[in-house]
Amino acid sequence: MASVEFRSVTKSFGSFTAVDHVDLSIGDGEFVCLLGPSGCGKTTSLRMIAGLETPSSGQILIGGDDVTGLHPKDRQISMVFQDYALYPHMNIADNIAYPLKVRGESQEKRHARAQEVAGVLKIGDLLSRLPSQISGGQQQRTSLARALVYPSRVYLFDEPLSNLDAKLRLEARGFLNHLQRDMGMTAIYVTHDQAEAMALATRIAVMDRGRIVQYAPPIEIYRRPATTFVANFVGNPPMNLVPVTARAEGDSVRLSADGVTLAPLPLSAGLKAALAAGPTLTLGVRPEHLSVTEEADNSIGGKLFANENMGPESLVTMERPDASRVTARIFTDDHVEVGETVRFGFAPEHVTLFDGAGTRIPRDGEAGL
Amino acid sequence: MKQFSLLSRRAAALFLTPAGLLVAVFVLLPFFWVIVVSFTNRTLLGVTAVHPDFVGLQNYIRLFNPSTFFTRGQFGSSLIITTQFVLLSALIGQALLGLLLAWLMQAIPPALKRAVEAAVIGAWILPEVVIGFAWFAFLDYDNGTLNMILTALGLPRGDFLLQQPFWVIVIFNTWRGAAFSMMLFNSAFSSIPPSYFQAADVAGASSFQKFRDIALPLIRGHVVTDLILITMWTFNVFTPFLLTHGGPAYRTELLSIYNYRVAFKDFEFGQGSAVGVIIMLINLVLALIYLSIGRRRSKAEREAAAS
Ligand SMILES: Nc1ncnc2c1ncn2[C@@H]1O[C@H](COP(=O)(O)OP(=O)(O)O)[C@@H](O)[C@H]1O
Numbered sequence: 001m002a003s004v005e006f007r008s009v010t011k012s013f014g015s016f017t018a019v020d021h022v023d024l025s026i027g028d029g030e031f032v033c034l035l036g037p038s039g040c041g042k043t044t045s046l047r048m049i050a051g052l053e054t055p056s057s058g059q060i061l062i063g064g065d066d067v068t069g070l071h072p073k074d075r076q077i078s079m080v081f082q083d084y085a086l087y088p089h090m091n092i093a094d095n096i097a098y099p100l101k102v103r104g105e106s107q108e109k110r111h112a113r114a115q116e117v118a119g120v121l122k123i124g125d126l127l128s129r130l131p132s133q134i135s136g137g138q139q140q141r142t143s144l145a146r147a148l149v150y151p152s153r154v155y156l157f158d159e160p161l162s163n164l165d166a167k168l169r170l171e172a173r174g175f176l177n178h179l180q181r182d183m184g185m186t187a188i189y190v191t192h193d194q195a196e197a198m199a200l201a202t203r204i205a206v207m208d209r210g211r212i213v214q215y216a217p218p219i220e221i222y223r224r225p226a227t228t229f230v231a232n233f234v235g236n237p238p239m240n241l242v243p244v245t246a247r248a249e250g251d252s253v254r255l256s257a258d259g260v261t262l263a264p265l266p267l268s269a270g271l272k273a274a275l276a277a278g279p280t281l282t283l284g285v286r287p288e289h290l291s292v293t294e295e296a297d298n299s300i301g302g303k304l305f306a307n308e309n310m311g312p313e314s315l316v317t318m319e320r321p322d323a324s325r326v327t328a329r330i331f332t333d334d335h336v337e338v339g340e341t342v343r344f345g346f347a348p349e350h351v352t353l354f355d356g357a358g359t360r361i362p363r364d365g366e367a368g369l
Numbered sequence: 370m371k372q373f374s375l376l377s378r379r380a381a382a383l384f385l386t387p388a389g390l391l392v393a394v395f396v397l398l399p400f401f402w403v404i405v406v407s408f409t410n411r412t413l414l415g416v417t418a419v420h421p422d423f424v425g426l427q428n429y430i431r432l433f434n435p436s437t438f439f440t441r442g443q444f445g446s447s448l449i450i451t452t453q454f455v456l457l458s459a460l461i462g463q464a465l466l467g468l469l470l471a472w473l474m475q476a477i478p479p480a481l482k483r484a485v486e487a488a489v490i491g492a493w494i495l496p497e498v499v500i501g502f503a504w505f506a507f508l509d510y511d512n513g514t515l516n517m518i519l520t521a522l523g524l525p526r527g528d529f530l531l532q533q534p535f536w537v538i539v540i541f542n543t544w545r546g547a548a549f550s551m552m553l554f555n556s557a558f559s560s561i562p563p564s565y566f567q568a569a570d571v572a573g574a575s576s577f578q579k580f581r582d583i584a585l586p587l588i589r590g591h592v593v594t595d596l597i598l599i600t601m602w603t604f605n606v607f608t609p610f611l612l613t614h615g616g617p618a619y620r621t622e623l624l625s626i627y628n629y630r631v632a633f634k635d636f637e638f639g640q641g642s643a644v645g646v647i648i649m650l651i652n653l654v655l656a657l658i659y660l661s662i663g664r665r666r667s668k669a670e671r672e673a674a675a676s
């Protein structure tokens with residue numbers, strides 16, 4: 001296994017910059033997810049690690065060696081493709097063993113090894129079938145087996161589970177998690193599914209329009225989203241964002257917006273700096289930190305717009321006077337009717353504030369989580 | 370299962386009638402006429418021009434007469450020359466060269482690839498006569514381009530059309546037809562998902578291994594189609610006549626040229642028709658092989674799609 005490093009890597013296609021001065025350092029044995037909306041440059045970044053795409057500028061290092069100009073076959077890496085890229089004319093055993101064939105291993109050795117890996121992935125009894133004769137989930141495992149059959153320094157995954165149905169995806173996710181721990185593999189995993197990234201990654205690199213906007217462990221991405229973009233992308237449903245106007249009053253700050261009542265906050269250094277740039281801030285609260293309340297303090301008011309029952313919990317959405325919406329994840333027992341006027345309350349420590357540019361305002365003395 | 374149709378039966382029949390009549394008059398009628406004539410001693414001049422006699426299989430027996438079969442300028446010799454010509458210029462020359470070019474084309478940038486494709490198609494659609502004349506001018510002993518180049522390089526000149534006429538027409542036909550195979554293989558290669566090759570790249574495969582293990586097996590059906598088509602075309606090709614007129618000393622007299630000589634130079638219509646019938650039979654066999662492989666392929670594809 002080996003570490004991977006991006007040093008100011010840029011990739012342009014004509015005048016379009018797909019990856020923009022990315023610096024990224026991935027430790028040996030880490031499981032890093034590249035997370036972001038479609039078209040943000042995740043696949044391009046991954047393909048540059050594989051050598052299938054050459055950076056326009058910058059360097060890529062694997063295990064400390066500069067591999068920027070190296071052909072894929074000389075990089076000792078494995079990759080699982082989104083469409084699996086199984087060879088339709090080869091049976092499952094030959095598909096899995098193809099990297100060994102290329103290395104000149106004997107037929108006997110190849111099949112023994114394919115059998116072994118297929119056994120681990122529970123496709124051992126499919127070896128003589130063709131890819132067209134097995135299910136999507138089995139094809140996915142076959143492509144995984146082909147990536148695992150030979151020793152690699154880095155394992156690359158490009159949305160490997162996106163073609164599976166929800167149940168299989170969950171299963172495969174758990175399996176990948178185990179596998180990565182057992183092998184201690186360095187894995188780089190591209191996905192647009194934030195839940196998948198949260199579940200798998202040791203660290204998540206959130207990308208937006210070719211740049212990395214936050215690179216941190218999942219829990220930190222969740223608790224301290226660096227920008228409104230991250231806040232809006234992570235979480236299911238994502239964080240509620242409400243524009244507020246701030247006014248400093250001595251040692252405290254009063255935030256106000258239509259229907260929002262909020263106890264004054266202490267004027268921290270971060271807030272002071274943010275206010276210097278302008279009075280408009282963004283208040284963020286996660287749906288799971290909201291509850292239906294009667295009290296006016298620290299709450300948001302509006303008219304109930306939708307109520308989705310999800311079993312033990314409900315997602316209730318209110319429409320505020322300015323027509324923006326706020327969603328709360330509440331216990332189904334807390335009964336509310338669509339059309340009613342409601343208030344969602346929250347604890348002050350669950351509030352995240354963003355400055356006018358959308359960057360999170362740190363709290364005083366912020367350190368561990 | 371109800372078949373979807375664009376036209377009613379009556380409208381379809383109406384549209385097909387003119388074409389059907391033309392085909393009947395200019396294809397079917399001559400076809401049967403040739404078969405009939407091949408059993409007679411019809412000629413252009415003399416008594417047999419007006420009152421040909423029915424001679425049974427005599428024309429055919431003459432073609433396969435063992436004592437003259439292998440003589441230069443006879444049917445058997447021509448058949449052997451044609452077979453060698455097909456093997457060397459179509460199966461080895463066009464198909465192999467086309468395959469190699471198509472594979473090389475996969476590695477070049479898309480813009481350059483499109484330019485090469487355009488150039489190749491341009492060369493392919495030039496009229497036969499233009500091509501024949503251009504090659505004649507290229508190979509001419511006194512003023513030919515090739516000899517000028519050789520002289521400039523200090524190499525001896527050669528009278529290629531006289532000394533190596535067979536190899537000249539082999540190279541000519543290879544050059545002439547490689548474009549078709551290249552285009553066919555090129556589009557076959559392009560239909561393979563790029564991720565197949567990328568997965569092989571990552572797995573450590575060399576260019577040759579990718580070609581042998583992935584590209585070639587996946588375009589096998591196209592290769593068969595190509596081989597049969599170019600075999601049929603090369604078998605019937607007449608253009609080498611423009612270069613060598615079948616000579617010198619019948620050394621480049623392909624079956625089509627032999628047929629032409631017997632029928633339209635010696636004016637032995639009966640004999641020429643018999644040659645024509647045999648060429649038709651050979652073509653029929655090739656076409657049947659082609660159709661049956663095509664049918665088996667589409668059946669296999671249907672089954673693969675259904676599973
Ligand atoms: N070969 C290419 N030529 C031109 N544009 C490309 C190419 N590959 C990717 N792009 C563009 O780069 C951007 C990032 O693509 P990609 O890395 O595939 O995004 P994603 O995050 O969805 O994986 C997209 O806007 C895409 O259109």
Ligand SMILES: [Mg+2]
Pocket residue numbers: 042043044190
């Ligand atoms: Mg992608």
